[in-house]
Amino acid sequence: MPKLELLPAVDVRDGQAVRLVHGESGSETSYGSPLEAALAWQSAGAEWLHLVDLDAAFGTGDNRDLIAEVTGAMDIKVELSGGIRDDASLAAALATGCRRVNLGTAALESPEWVAKVIAEHGDKIAVGLDVRGTTLRGRGWTRDGGDLYETLARLDAEGCARYVVTDIAKDGTLEGPNLGLLRDVCAVTDRPVVASGGVSSLADLRAISLLVPEGVEGAIVGKALYAKEFTLEEALKAVAA
Numbered sequence: 001m002p003k004l005e006l007l008p009a010v011d012v013r014d015g016q017a018v019r020l021v022h023g024e025s026g027s028e029t030s031y032g033s034p035l036e037a038a039l040a041w042q043s044a045g046a047e048w049l050h051l052v053d054l055d056a057a058f059g060t061g062d063n064r065d066l067i068a069e070v071t072g073a074m075d076i077k078v079e080l081s082g083g084i085r086d087d088a089s090l091a092a093a094l095a096t097g098c099r100r101v102n103l104g105t106a107a108l109e110s111p112e113w114v115a116k117v118i119a120e121h122g123d124k125i126a127v128g129l130d131v132r133g134t135t136l137r138g139r140g141w142t143r144d145g146g147d148l149y150e151t152l153a154r155l156d157a158e159g160c161a162r163y164v165v166t167d168i169a170k171d172g173t174l175e176g177p178n179l180g181l182l183r184d185v186c187a188v189t190d191r192p193v194v195a196s197g198g199v200s201s202l203a204d205l206r207a208i209s210l211l212v213p214e215g216v217e218g219a220i221v222g223k224a225l226y227a228k229e230f231t232l233e234e235a236l237k238a239v240a241a
């Protein structure tokens, strides 16, 4: 059985690595330099980095140069999220050398463009399904964007390669992942799913690992690492077992 991939997160707001609670603007705790954080996760053995431009996601500017600098400094695979909504922002994201990008708002508001870039770029495109209940949220998670399962069916039909599923109610809370949501999504798609939101312990990671046979490929870990609930080395060991 393949092991669960771990993607430590670096979310960037106003040039700083931050964690939010429920993705709410203004709930930031700052953790300093994004480059230092990313390099620390790489040194600890990460194979992936989940790098988010929160200003671009919220529409409060962007950290594009910094994101490109961090991505360029990485030897590991980078997944980029936040504000990738049109040809220019997608070209800038892909030009960083990242392995793939996550589209959020665009998948809700620009379905024709998303179908086009999925056809053009294949598995370099993932879609972030950020949900409250089963309602998708876009524009920095501030606006409703339709039903999770209807959107998933459309994206599946368009050939979307992968989904990053975030339970907003869990994100940044250290309350544990929404395993039911992950199971429900895996039950209706054959595409790999990356779990996001709520991881608080090594036990949570082991619980997500049990969903690998159902289609969960990876887990994004944020707050728990920054709050030192466990180390990345411990997490990698826990999912390797």
Ligand SMILES: O=C(O)c1ccccc1N[C@@H]1O[C@H](COP(=O)(O)O)[C@@H](O)[C@H]1O
Pocket (backbone or CB within 6 Å): 011, 020, 022, 023, 024, 052, 054, 056, 057, 058, 081, 082, 083, 084, 085, 102, 103, 104, 105, 106, 128, 130, 138, 139, 140, 141, 164, 166, 171
């Ligand atoms: O990661 C977060 O905490 C987050 C919080 C609020 C909004 C977005 C967030 N992150 C990721 O950004 C993209 C969505 O950006 P966009 O809608 O495409 O501009 C998505 O992957 C979110 O999970």
